[in-house]
Amino acid sequence: MTQAAADAQAPATAARIGVITFPGTLDDVDAARAVRYAGAESVALWHADEDLAGVDAVVVPGGFSYGDYLRAGAIAAQAPIMRAVIDAARRGLPVLGICNGFQILCEAGLLPGALVRNAGLRFICRDQWLRVENTDSVWTSRFEPGAEILVPMKNAEGRYVAADAVLDELEAEGRVLFRYVGDGPAQGNPNGALRDIAGICSADGRVAGLMPHPEHAIDALTGPTDDGLGLFVSVQDWIGTAWTGAGTHA
């Protein structure tokens, strides 16, 4: 077991983190595993349900929801479960969108901007260096400021774009969570994302989205590192301290 995972055994009452499955979701088993590795209890949520089963946080995992035959994430953003997620997020429930999940959160209006086709017009699967730009958010508090982490990225539509004014606001408010870095072979900005942005968060730092896959980097056996565990451990710290707050347990 990784050190991070061992640390995470701490809370007496394990946090309950929901993982949504839409038809076409692919990385839900990975996200659930990451939640468990981080010491929390993973709760399966189904796209057609309208109830979040009282979870303390929600992960919207990667894949191709409904085949992504419209815009990536556009159909999933309208699913019954997402109505519940949007309401809860507005009340402060921590939400993490990974890859297709990030696209869904943008389509649902929980995060600004959009994700478009990669500059190279190809699907890219590779290990990617990221710099953690903000360690105050609910999902990144366990990282050292400026830490550089190596996690897989894999997508065809991962190029983050937004209006300059939006980008300036994100930068000013420290809402850029992760940036593509690295100058080694096949490193740096992989897809032409504006300002090298790989992930962002909401103003209250509770709703976060990123294109790379921290849930695939939880054990050096099956991923490049276990750097990704940091996100799943961080949110439990917040849940632990905010155990009675945020109104998500009503």
Place this chain on the structure above:
Amino acid sequence: MPDITDHSVGSAHHDKVAHPTAADLLDITDPIGAVDLVDQGPELDTVTRAAATPDVPQPFRELGLKDDEYLRIKEILGRRPTDAELAMYSVMWSEHCSYKSSKVHLAYFGTTTTEKMRSKMLAGIGENAGVIDIGDGWAVTFKIESHNHPSYVEPYQGAATGVGGIVRDILAMGARPVAVMDQLRFGPADAADSQRVVPGIVAGVSGYGNSLGLPNIGGEVIFDPSYAGNPLVNAACIGVLRSADLHTAHASGTGNKVILYGSRTGLDGIGGVSVLASETFAGEGGPAGQGGQGGARKKLPSVQVGDPFAEKVLIECTLEVFAAGLVVGIQDLGGAGLSCATSELASAGSGGMHVVLDAVPLRADVMTPAEILSSESQERMCAVVTPDKVEDFLAVCGKWEVQADVIGEVTDSGRLIIDFHGETVVDVPPRTVAHEGPVYERPVQRPDWQDALQANTSGTLTRPAPEQLGELIRRMIASPNLCSRSWVTDQYDRYVRGNTVLAQPADAGIIRVTENDSDTRVPERGLAMATDCNGRYTLLDPYAGAQLALAEAYRNVVTTGAAPAGVTNCLNFGSPEDPAVMWQFSQAVRGLADGCAQLGIPVTGGNVSLYNQTAGANILPTPVVGVLGVIDDVRRRTITGIGQDTGETLLLLGDTRDEFDGSEWASVVHGHMGGFPPTVDLAAEKLLGDVLIAGSRDGMISAAHDLSEGGLAQALVEMCLSGQTGARILLPENLDPFVMLFSESTARVVVAVPRTEELRFTEMCTVRRQPWMRIGVVDAGDASADGTPDEQALDIQGIARLSLVELRNAWEGTLPAVFG
């Protein structure tokens, strides 16, 4: 292929082998071109009508049936077949479905499989895929299948539906598909058409496979002129199941319901069957246009179009009905569509089935029974369910929003009866369709050019001087067949589901099966798989070539520390009507079967693809061999990259001989092709395997890489680049450095062992009589005066010092330069 063989093969074939005939092109999973559909007109060709009109001319030749085959169908039925029956027989008796040319040779696999080899097999040849028991109640099923012709016609969809088909085969065994691999062979990388075929096929595998959520853990990418007009797209899938949950295609139990679920049935992938309507209509003697619709034509591509999202939900839906115990028997719909599924289910069960075609949900309005039965619309499955479970089955399909309809039921009539619009259009003994097709003893003749080919050895070729070897290494690692495949593999998701322990460019892919995510100290079992084939070796000697493919796949698996447990194959050859091709085929089958018997691992299944030829020139004989292995603790797997431990010694295991016939060096530098392939020594491969498995189990090996095309030089470069660490190599002075670096002798592996384990490991090798040789050390580079570390390099002392930066640029630059 280099000129010399182009000439010998070409001249030998032009007079003997015609272009593919209409019959060949109707090979049902390999449809070619577009088809015209003509409405059948008012009258339905029922059994009654067939009996009443015995002399109506039928287009059986256009459908690929020989005259005697047509007569046999009439004998079986005691009347002429209806359109629908003719469609069923013609597709099920096609080369692809009936294996009519290969059957007599494939039987040899059975006769060479001993009881001991069979002991771990839960299902074998004849099932959708072979199944092997891997212990603790777990079983694995794996298979490779070809989708060659469609991928040339329509690269993206051809490759995509190839992946979809093999995944459904695995699913139909009751297994969860856990990984895919793809074996791709193209014409020359710099050929103009490669710009269409290569990116299209890779994008098809990527687009479909990635959307299914199955990690791609390896495969092959090979360029050779013989594949220019006939690329090979083979797709492999591995599935995992509890032994108790094994499902096979059978329809026992009179009264059980037959449920068709998944996508609706459309006009795609109908191949040549649609000539029926027009021909029969004309046969009626009526003028075209009679009934006001006879002349109406619709055009559709006969290459199927895939919908990976539909396949993904089909997978989850199917696994859920398995888990809930709602299924008696199941069959995927692939080649020959419903014709295949209904006749195979029926013949494997109580022997009878009654189907009502009106219940089949359609995508197109005017479809004839023949078209419905022959449609190859993708993402469909057929299940047999007891009446009391039907409601629950439909409920699960409803949850996944998968279309499902009861289309018939199992009977004890011994007949497959199919109705349409209240009339019977098919009434046949199902076995005669599915299993009692024609069997051919095709002429087999060793080609007259074989001797000339073997006589033309590489012995006369000019060899490089020692000072030219450094430059030769740079040139070889950048050649299309030796350079990095990451341009291809970086388009595949290798991470999804989180169980991928090894993937390309490792020697073999490894996928974790049993997971303990609460305590990783508990051993986690994994599956390793590698596939290989060198078509040039196989052309030089088909028997040895097939064994060399087996040997390399075996070596790739053991190099990761896994123990080989089973073998599958995908036999891609030219025209069976060419006696030389049938000789190559029969030799390859015998070589593979004998080799498996010697290694003690069973062939659990396989696939045959014939008629791979362009303008009378056949492809290189390409028997792709897949070896599947089991590793008891995935954390013990051996990786390719050096530099994991400080102070590693590099050892070369196995004997190096002067073997350059059919080698990459002969091909790249001299465009030469001839002689005899490297010596096959399966006893040496087995010994080497035992040593590597023991070394991995006991933690004596920190890295290992198999030697194959490109020899030692290629292996060393890849070990350095993969580990991002340099090495210092000192070749024995009494040996020719060119032979040491580039010979393709088999049964060789380079291992890196920590200094602390070196003595223990080499003593084990000596005791087991495993040849070994110390060839160098891992060298991370010392910090120089100013504290900055030296540039990492592969330093072959007295030959060349190659920086890892220049090696990486040479190795990784080739495919992006060609394909962008």
